[in-house]
Amino acid sequence: MFCSGCQNNTLHRQKRRIWQRLWLRAIYKCGRCGQREAIYWLDLSDIFTLTACCPRCGNTRLKRYSRLDHIEGLYTAPHSHWQRFLGAPLYYCFPCRLQFYDFRKPHEKRGA
DSSP: OOOTTTOOOOEEEEOOOTGGGGTEEEEEEETTTOOEEEEESSOTTTTTOSBOOOTTTOOOOEEEESSOOSSSEEOOOHHHHHHHHTTOOEEEETTTTEEEEOSSBOOOOOOO
16 A cells, blocks of 8 residues: 555554544554555445556556466455456456456556
């Protein structure tokens, strides 16, 4: 998981208040800029995006795999199984070490 402010990958988990536990799965604080990132229990923004992103952390820096790696974990949600059955490409998220199937195109890298 990366900080949305400075793109740093050293995020530290913060404690949640009791009322925050109802809708927040985790809160992370960036070690460099101090910005907080919240992970919600039910995040519908990942489902309705136009580009592929990791279902666990929301990362858009994905690698496309040609075949399943049996050592790494596989996302087992029902919609991922349907996409596999229908022939969707296999993607891999490096921070989560998670493989998943998705028909959406990966996020395009902007040239420098």
